[in-house]
Amino acid sequence: MKHTLDTAGVDHLVGFWLAVADVPGRRVFRQHIGQPFELKPVEFTLLMLLLVNPGVSPKQLVPALRVPAPQVTLLVDRLAQRELVERRRNARDGRALHLMLTAKGQALAEKVHRLSLGMEQDWLQVLSPGERVMLRELLMKLTRASAD
């Protein structure tokens, strides 16, 4: 009995290998950041976006996080309840919100960002430094080309 199946039927598909590689990629995140700090990938991403783009609106997060508007509301609810993020009313437009990191949120965001810088090393060890850069740049090129 074979222990590894022949994947010849899907070997030609970038999408297949992308989906497969995503599994250990998510595990790396979970082990280094997700579990220790109780952050889901999308929550981590939101913190990272707020670190660099303070004051963005939920409306702007919909395309950036690739998540529908109602989910952004729930996402911000959770982070606001943990006092990591706060909602501020837009002074000119009473409908719109500005999202800001609290002091606590800022500290956490900086900490997990620092941790994230080295967390993928083991996972990517099989690739040379040049290959890692190449892989990331090809993925970025692919994404930046399509509708962001």
Added chain:
Amino acid sequence: MKHTLDTAGVDHLVGFWLAVADVPGRRVFRQHIGQPFELKPVEFTLLMLLLVNPGVSPKQLVPALRVPAPQVTLLVDRLAQRELVERRRNARDGRALHLMLTAKGQALAEKVHRLSLGMEQDWLQVLSPGERVMLRELLMKLTRASAD
């Protein structure tokens, strides 16, 4: 108001760009195969595996499809009900099963395989032929290195 947020906080993460690229990758599958043939990605992958590995057992599919055993049962249930796959008892071991494509399943598997050969062209258009090969090979290398 900026229309594209600064992703500087996550730019260094291969896992982030992998997850992001996976979104249009799934859309390509859905448009070309998923919707027209009512196949989910995991169902398509199972058909492709059976095309090359006839007679595999659900047990073998668990690691290959990265899906827990009960989900394999339900997956095979659906495809068996559509008369694409059939379960055969192992003659030597009454517990084990062999999964086979039916004639109908074989025909569908061959058809969607043929379609899949060209379906990613538009999506990957921004990459040169060499870059596409490079991307796929880096992803395969990354996966083959870790536990399959």
Added chain:
DNA sequence: TATTGTTATACTCTATAACTATA
């Protein structure tokens, strides 16, 4: 006693429609 596959069940994630409040 261990293994293959199944059943039952709970949990999370995701998507959509309807609503509010402001403009």
Added chain:
DNA sequence: TATAGTTATAGAGTATAACAATA
């Protein structure tokens, strides 16, 4: 009348534990 955000709800996907049949 349109827009930002929220509420409510339903559907799909995922994970775990308990079970039946065979070894």
